[in-house]
Amino acid sequence: MKDIHREVIEPLLTEHKGRLIKLLGDGVLAEFASVVDAASCAVAMQNAVAARQAGVPPQKRIVFRIGINLGDVVVESGDLLGDGVNIAARLEQLCEPGGVLISGTAYDHLQGKFTLPLDSAGDQQVKNIARPVRTYRVRMNGDGRPWRLRLRQYSAHLRWATVLVAVVLAAGGWFSFLRPSSGPSVTTALPSVAVLPFNDTSGNAALAYFGDGVAEDIISMLSRVPDLKVLGRNSSFPFKGEPIDVHKIAANLGVTHILEGSIRKDAGRLRIVAQLVDARTGEYVWAERFDRSGTDPWEIQDEVTEKIVVALAGDAGTLKKAQYRQVWGKDHTDLEEYDYYLRGNDLLVQLSPETTEQARQVLTEGLAKFPDSALLRIKLGLAYFIRGWNGWSDNPTSDFRQAAGLAKEAMAQPALSPMERRSGHYLSAFVRVTERKFADALVEADAAINLSPYDAQMLGALSQVLIAGGKPAQALEWIDRAEVRQAASPQTTQELAFYRGGALAVEGRLEESLAALKVDQTDFFSPLMQAIVLNRLGRTEEAATQLKKGLAFDPEFTQAKWRELSFYSDPAILEREVADLASLGLPEK
Template sequence: MATDIVGYSRLMDGDEAATLAAIKSLRAEVFDPLLAEHKGRVVKLMGDGALVEFNSVVDAVACAVAIQKAVAAHEAGLPSNRRIVFRIGINLGDVVVEGDDLFGDGVNVAARLEQLAPPGGVLISGTAYDQMRGKVGLPLDNMGEQRVKNISEPVRTYSVRMDGAPRAWKLRLRRFRRWVPVAAAAVCLLALTTSATWWFRPIDGVSDKPAIAVLPFDDIGDDEATGRLADGLTEDIVTDLARFPEFDVVARNSTEVYKGKPVDARTVADELDVQYVLAGSIQRQGERVRITAQLVDTRSNNHLWSDRWDRPAEDVFAVQNEIAEQITNRLGNGVGVIQEAGRIAAHRKPPGNLSAFEYYLLGTEKIERFTKEDIEEAIKLLNRAIELDPGLARAWVELYHSHNLLANFGVSPADELKAAADAAERAVRLDPGDAEAHVVLGMSFADRGDLARAKRELDKALQLAPGSAEILTFYAGWASTFGEPERGAEMVDKVMRLDPNYPVWASSSFSYAYFMVGRYEDALKVLDRLTEDNYGKWNWVVRSSSLAGRTRAWCALRA
């Protein structure tokens, strides 16, 4: 049951205290009792969601419908702009069981159905429908087959017609990038996922994550091939941005209504309750395509970022993938445009008014300065974020980096590495679907000499976010240790293409990756981005070794 709150950011902006109180009431009075009644078992949290297992598809569907009806009744006496409304999706499919965890296409499809579900509605896959047909007296609308990215067969979908609702229109065909690692099917059960992380987290802290809407890219010229490229690019950007837990991304079915229409960013912001709007266009010129993109802050109406690409048109899919990766890495990642805008806004507020998320943003800013003093300050800021919201997994991720860096600077190495390991384990427990959480756990295992587990965690991170410059950055520094030095250097080369303005701290792992394949000149160029107060002990080792390697190579050439 993939569930999210429609317009959550708008509700929080309107009245944080009232929204939190309403959520607490719903958790106690609706969700927990209904899950217990219908024998639902919570398996794990997944970023903005959770995985719940049911032994019966009938129980799962009955639970979903009961939740929607109970929430509607609970909220009926409130003004329409203060009501809490959910989307829910259900799937029956094969999964892989690893300990208490579940993976596979059965989970993936369940997660995607929620994004297609209408507000206040329940969307069911065809496999779930086949098992419940004739057993539950519910009016269902056949919504047709939906193309799900990386799933070979289309997914049949059915929408529950809730009391008083008219017959639903068929949903548009969509594609999705699969975001959970795939393995051979082992057990057939019902995957019921919910993206209401607040249900399981402490609710006293307030998160003010930004939200972004990606408008359909305009097809200038209106030819079929360019139109397909525009649709594919929009879809890939939405899917890639959705892997970043630092902000919320509006599902594509909600932005599709703007396709081909001249729209104002502020109008979109009001209708979809977002702070940022990404728009772009694609134009074919002979054998080349020109792609533009721009990010607008709807509160100020300022253009925060824009770029343009001119590429050969012979391989439109390669162009689509390249541009989508570049855009998402520029907007996302720890040094992305959206993160930076959040930091600037946080600096304008008095410290006493900062939220947990804003303390987290300021902590990441300190880490990027890469000095011992700034890292110590980052730890204070991140600990404050955790005091306000102990469930903020990304703060624990950054605490790993902070403690690990202090150990690299020679500050109580044993104590700092222990603190780093504890933070990494906490991050994965809180958010098993966060690729960076798996990265830091992997690096923690490597710090302790457990290379097999380290590689498994880093590989899992790369499966969750294959095009992330940040994940590639972290992995590149360890590839040589795993016996794959060439792969590490290739990862650095890809990061350079995706994010030429990579953060200063990445210079350490990049220089080591280049050094290990004998690219001494490249290693020294990367290290030149660091000043002396950024240098840890290991940087001096790599620098001196690279100088020696370069000198030996020159001597060999002269000989």
């Protein structure tokens, strides 16, 4: 990191007339007099860092995020403070690895002055800032956007060590890549949790039952999460009333995490606090407070316990994110089966051609080392499916065939774990869609959800299988459930809005569909779907504008490509969509 700072960051700041304000751990805060200089410097930094690490294995690269904002700051003792800096720092956190994310104020000053395309990333609600912030991604290669998986997964990127940019710019990488491999080993087996009874802090003895009930509900829900081990109440409840010694309890119970909490009731208001502790370090890795009003404690209990489970479980949950960080810090020669799974999964959820190929390589290597692994077969099958579906290979049909074969081999193995069965049904649902075996796809989707009913990401993604299989009404129900359970974020809001817009369009509820599709600003599918809906509403000029917007992402997009990427059990739906796009001028081939 020191070499990169000395040989890349400092020279480029000088070249682009930037001023280093301060170092922030693995990041920097810098100021520029010109937004154009800031953006040019940011792109040059990303290109230079990528070039110097071209020969470094993906898992050992230092990857940067860069956020840029133009705004007011306060100068105090040579430092910069204020909302201008805060927004830049928040943009860095939202930025994709290796990318540059800029605010709307900076975007406005770049119009006509910057050579690379800028793609809308939507309005983002950032912490401690009252109004949403417009954001734009710099299209680093200047080309049309890569194909994105329409059955999209919610990103679960690693949390980087430091925030970086301010009124103009900053960059930082995850320092764990630089740690010596001789450090303590990392345990990457399935995480295990002991849930302690929640303490009553209001002095109301009658509420003791309520704290026990919350803990019991959480245990019951977590027990249905396939990639998690949770101890029963008979193991954890004997510690009720004792001083909480995390290390002692974890050692006695053999768990990696302790979930503890408290309850306080004042008049008609109830406060529940939950905290997850890493038993190995004693650190709090997640905490949340829930304030609720109401007269029905059981309704409040159901709502809060479900939100706690969703926050902890799943590919985007706190426990899985912690495992991603741990597994990338582990020496390559010590990787076990589950380590390969975690690395592959973390790369796949980033949904780009590069990370998908990296995931395919990691999982292929893991399967060669553990040839009987059903888990690695399933995840490798998903890598092939994503590559084919997004047009990132020359032969999507071959990729789909590979995915189907790997899924079949994995599901045929005896004594599959709940996690393997869940993942296998998830992959099989999408594979059956590409095979146009829609009835089978619906069965697979139901099986996946039954094994992981609190996984909001899975509910959202698999709603696309329901739409393809002719069940848009049920798809809308799953989307509603995902919205309730998914932690609110601009990204997930847009993802679910796209799914909703597609289901409503199939149902013929065009105005509602259009309203939902307008929320999604993530890729070219939304403007093309908007063009279809607007055309059916007779608003042809607006439809043509949306088609033009979609083609800006990929000028070579055709009717044939739409056919290749769209699947419906009723062929008339696809034919009508193609006819709408054709009438607006989309070329056939």
